[in-house]
Amino acid sequence: MAFLAAVAAWLTDPLHWQGSDGIPTRVMEHLELSAAATAIAVLLALPLGIYLGHSRRFGFSAVNAANVGRALPSLALIALALPVSFALGLGLGFWPTLIALVPLGIPPILTNSLTSVREVDRDVVDAARGMGLSGWQLLFQIEIPIAAPIVIAGVRNAAVAIVATATLGAVVAGGGLGRYIVDGLARQEHERLFAGALLVALLAIVTELAFGVLERLAVSPGVRRELQPGAPD
Amino acid sequence: MTPGEPLIRWEWIAAHLGDVGHRILEHLVLTGLAVSIGFVLSLALGVWAAHRPGVYAPITWVAGVLYTIPSLALFALLIPFTGLSVLTSEIGLVSYTLLILVRNIVAGIRSVPADVRESALGMGYTPAQVLWKVELPLAMGVIVAGLRVATVTTVGLTTVTALIGQGGLGYFIIDGIQRFFSTPLILGAVLSVLLAIALDWLLVQVERLATPWARTRQ
Amino acid sequence: MGAVNDLSLLVPPGEICVLVGPSGCGKTTTLKMINRLIEPSSGEILIDGQPISRIPPTKLRRRIGYVIQHIGLFPHRTIADNIATVPRLLNWPEDRVRRRVDELLHVIGLDPAVVRGRYPAELSGGERQRVGVARAMAAEPPVMLMDEPFGAVDPIARARLQNEFLRLHQELRTTVVFVTHDIDEAIKMGDRVAVMQSGGLLAQYAPPEELLTRPANDFVARFVGADRGLKRLALTTVGEIELGQAPIVVEGQPLGPEGAGAPTMPAYHLLLDDGRRPIGWLNSRRMAATGKTSRDQADESSPFVQRDTNLHDALSMLLGLAVQTAIVVDDQGRYSGVITLEDIARALRSAIESAPVPTPVP
Numbered sequence: 001m002a003f004l005a006a007v008a009a010w011l012t013d014p015l016h017w018q019g020s021d022g023i024p025t026r027v028m029e030h031l032e033l034s035a036a037a038t039a040i041a042v043l044l045a046l047p048l049g050i051y052l053g054h055s056r057r058f059g060f061s062a063v064n065a066a067n068v069g070r071a072l073p074s075l076a077l078i079a080l081a082l083p084v085s086f087a088l089g090l091g092l093g094f095w096p097t098l099i100a101l102v103p104l105g106i107p108p109i110l111t112n113s114l115t116s117v118r119e120v121d122r123d124v125v126d127a128a129r130g131m132g133l134s135g136w137q138l139l140f141q142i143e144i145p146i147a148a149p150i151v152i153a154g155v156r157n158a159a160v161a162i163v164a165t166a167t168l169g170a171v172v173a174g175g176g177l178g179r180y181i182v183d184g185l186a187r188q189e190h191e192r193l194f195a196g197a198l199l200v201a202l203l204a205i206v207t208e209l210a211f212g213v214l215e216r217l218a219v220s221p222g223v224r225r226e227l228q229p230g231a232p233d
Numbered sequence: 234m235t236p237g238e239p240l241i242r243w244e245w246i247a248a249h250l251g252d253v254g255h256r257i258l259e260h261l262v263l264t265g266l267a268v269s270i271g272f273v274l275s276l277a278l279g280v281w282a283a284h285r286p287g288v289y290a291p292i293t294w295v296a297g298v299l300y301t302i303p304s305l306a307l308f309a310l311l312i313p314f315t316g317l318s319v320l321t322s323e324i325g326l327v328s329y330t331l332l333i334l335v336r337n338i339v340a341g342i343r344s345v346p347a348d349v350r351e352s353a354l355g356m357g358y359t360p361a362q363v364l365w366k367v368e369l370p371l372a373m374g375v376i377v378a379g380l381r382v383a384t385v386t387t388v389g390l391t392t393v394t395a396l397i398g399q400g401g402l403g404y405f406i407i408d409g410i411q412r413f414f415s416t417p418l419i420l421g422a423v424l425s426v427l428l429a430i431a432l433d434w435l436l437v438q439v440e441r442l443a444t445p446w447a448r449t450r451q
Numbered sequence: 452m453g454a455v456n457d458l459s460l461l462v463p464p465g466e467i468c469v470l471v472g473p474s475g476c477g478k479t480t481t482l483k484m485i486n487r488l489i490e491p492s493s494g495e496i497l498i499d500g501q502p503i504s505r506i507p508p509t510k511l512r513r514r515i516g517y518v519i520q521h522i523g524l525f526p527h528r529t530i531a532d533n534i535a536t537v538p539r540l541l542n543w544p545e546d547r548v549r550r551r552v553d554e555l556l557h558v559i560g561l562d563p564a565v566v567r568g569r570y571p572a573e574l575s576g577g578e579r580q581r582v583g584v585a586r587a588m589a590a591e592p593p594v595m596l597m598d599e600p601f602g603a604v605d606p607i608a609r610a611r612l613q614n615e616f617l618r619l620h621q622e623l624r625t626t627v628v629f630v631t632h633d634i635d636e637a638i639k640m641g642d643r644v645a646v647m648q649s650g651g652l653l654a655q656y657a658p659p660e661e662l663l664t665r666p667a668n669d670f671v672a673r674f675v676g677a678d679r680g681l682k683r684l685a686l687t688t689v690g691e692i693e694l695g696q697a698p699i700v701v702e703g704q705p706l707g708p709e710g711a712g713a714p715t716m717p718a719y720h721l722l723l724d725d726g727r728r729p730i731g732w733l734n735s736r737r738m739a740a741t742g743k744t745s746r747d748q749a750d751e752s753s754p755f756v757q758r759d760t761n762l763h764d765a766l767s768m769l770l771g772l773a774v775q776t777a778i779v780v781d782d783q784g785r786y787s788g789v790i791t792l793e794d795i796a797r798a799l800r801s802a803i804e805s806a807p808v809p810t811p812v813p
Contacts, residue, residue: 003313072389072422072426073388073389073390073391073392073393073403073422073425073426073429074389074393075389075392075393075395075403075406076389076392076406076421076422076425076426077422079406079409079410079418079419079421079422080418080419080422082410082415082418083240083415083418083419121521121523121526123519123520123521123522123523124523124524124525124526125523126488126519126523127517127519127522127523127524127525127583128523128525129488129512130486130488130512130515130517130519130596131512131513131517131536131537131540131586131587132508132509132510132511132512132513132537132540133509133536133540134509137540142525142527145527146525146526146527148527160301163303164301164302164303164304164306165303167303167305167306168305168393171396171407171410172410178305181305181306181309182396184309185309185312185396185397190312190313193309193312193313194309194310194312194313196306196309197305197306197307197308197309197310198306198310200302200303200305200306201301201302201303201306201307201310204301204302204303204306205298205301205302208301219527220526220527220528220570221570222525222526222527222528222529222570222571222572223526223527
């Protein structure tokens with residue numbers, strides 16, 4: 001109990017809410033890094049996945065390639081990004097972490113967008129074409145809205161993994177909330193360590209919930225799970 | 234990293250072969266322990282929840298929250314209580330296997346056709362016999378699929394435990410980062426990927442041996 | 452050898468042309484060539500004398516209604532938005548679209564106020580099938596293509612949907628090309644039936660009557676089956692034969708003087724409500740004894756059939772329920788007569804007698 005009180009004291013200490021090592025700064029650093037990595041992963045993987053799913057070609061090899069990426073441990077990704085970053089003259093901190101986070105976000109987005117667009121009911125596609133929708137109309141009015149819940153789930157998984165792994169950026173001298181954990185470990189300051197971990201956990205959960213809200217707003221009630229009696233978990 | 238330094242110094246690896254073997258073993262023990270404990274826990278939870286939606290929802294909710302918490306943060310939350318120990322690592326690693334394993338075990342059991350279950354009961358199997366002799370064997374494919382994902386994920390997460398004094402192959406990665414020395418860094422990363430692929434392959438073989446009836450379909 | 456070879460077919464405007472044949476005979480391929488979902492390797496298809504190969508596919512398809520077996524309703528769009536698909540593609544003004552949607556929902560017997568904002572997953576199979584037909588008709592296409600449209604619903608719902616569609620077609624007189632593998636459905640729905648053999652070869656193209664009485668060859672004879680006479684029942688509706696009349700009594704009113712106590716009093720009276728809708732049979736003797744004509748005494752075992760039900764369906768219904776008599780009602784549900792197994796047997800005999808002697812099939 002005394003320990004938790006100390007953590008609470010640490011968290012409410014005004015000194016920890018200002019300056020370059022203050023909580024607002026660290027949260028912003030963490031969010032900037034995560035948002036940039038997620039945005040780049042979306043820009044790379046989403047159009048590709050949707051295109052491959054729409055054309056119903058190359059799907060298998062693309063998913064396989066993405067799955068190999070999944071076997072790469074996040075710490076290893078950051079470690080391997082370090083020499084790359086140095087070779088490009090980008091140094092420590094933000095850039096090697098970003099370079100590591102983007103490939104981490106690609107597999108879930110690519111796999112989900114590809115399979116969900118490809119697996120839109122053939123009868124629905126057939127009916128749409130038979131009614132005279134053009135290829136683009138089919139893609140934007142039918143395939144993407146129906147695939148939306150799974151596409152968004154893919155982006156959510158990517159974003160949550162990126163927020164989580166951005167914590168490890170502190171190991172390569174990056175900013176973000178991981179700083180409190182890494183510094184707390186190094187200095188044996190358990191209050192700092194624990195408070196940082198709490199903030200990171202909170203940020204990850206908020207990210208997850210935010211995508212839940214996005215799904216509610218962006219997905220037609222007709223394709224939400226509660227309407228589908230036999231939907232899998 | 235340092236100018237003129239080659240990416241890989243093979244002679245460094247040759248000089249540290251004993252250390253490499255030791256770290257691979259440590260990695261295997263940390264991963265194997267976590268997946269085994271996680272599997273036993275998940276099996277109990279999954280069997281309990283498979284036919285009870287009221288139980289399944291809260292279990293997956295808790296497992297989902299655990300899964301969402303970043304690994305380093307979860308370890309950090311435990312350190313004040315369990316220290317820089319194997320226990321801390323294992324609690325964290327086990328937590329991450331639960332969501333994947335429980336989901337797949339429940340999905341596997343639920344995928345057993347109702348008429349198969351019914352005919353087993355009709356022939357006089359007890360509910361426990363139905364579970365062990367019918368439901369779990371038929372659910373094997375889905376369960377092993379979950380086990381593969383959980384294992385590959387755990388191999389990766391085990392490297393993170395190097396930050397709290399454990400780590401197996403993660404030790405080389407941290408060592409490389411701290412000394413700006415690319416050889417151990419790449420060695421640790423590459424070996425942990427190879428380890429993940431090897432364990433995944435091993436599980437596929439186990440599945441083939443354990444489910445002879447599924448082989449003809451391939 | 453392609454899926455369809457050397458097929459030449461003229462569909463007169465306003466008629467239902469059914470393509471029927473075993474699976475793999477190329478009937479669906481033929482259908483999909485009409486809206487250019489499949490392009491023919493040679494030959495030409497004309498609509499109103501215009502070759503369709505010169506019309507851009509999307510433009511062509513917006514003028515042709517299309518219904519498929521699994522309907523393919525868009526799950527992410529409401530029922531109203533599903534039906535509005537083609538009118539919106541054609542840029543109809545929004546108030547016209549809305550009026551058309553409500554009109555069509557009325558036509559298919561669904562309440563617009565209830566159904567408009569629902570999603571397909573919230574409807575039953577039969578309701579979804581109706582919405583599929585409504586969606587295909589939305590932009591008043593002069594031509595409709597239907598690929599096993601009632602194949603995925605149960606037999607009772609199918610008969611109802613078929614009757615509904617025939618009634619609708621009476622009014623609209625759209626040109627329809629209809630694909631099925633079910634010869635009974637073909638005979639019931641078609642003004643003309645094209646029996647196809649594998650490779651898209653046309654075995655016979657004729658009105659159903661002729662198909663049954665004069666099968667062109669062995670294949671057609673086997674395909675329409677040995678029970679051709681029985682199948683001809685599908686060509687006659689209940690309303691087309693002379694119906695019997697039962698003694699009737701109206702609920703709450705006393706038995707008329709002509710019936711009560713007379714030595715020739717029939718054993719049963721048919722009880723109607725005050726809107727002349729039938730309820731069931733009352734035992735005349737008991738009714739005369741108690742003087743009551745209330746519905747809780749009524750025996751409701753006789754099924755109701757509509758005047759536009761065909762004799763084949765009426766017969767199946769009677770045999771299925773193991774009863775002798777069905778009560779015939781008009782489209783408002785009012786009493787119109789009764790039909791018995793005997794009436795149907797008579798119709799069957801006359802159908803066989805009036806038909807020319809069929810060519811013997813070895």
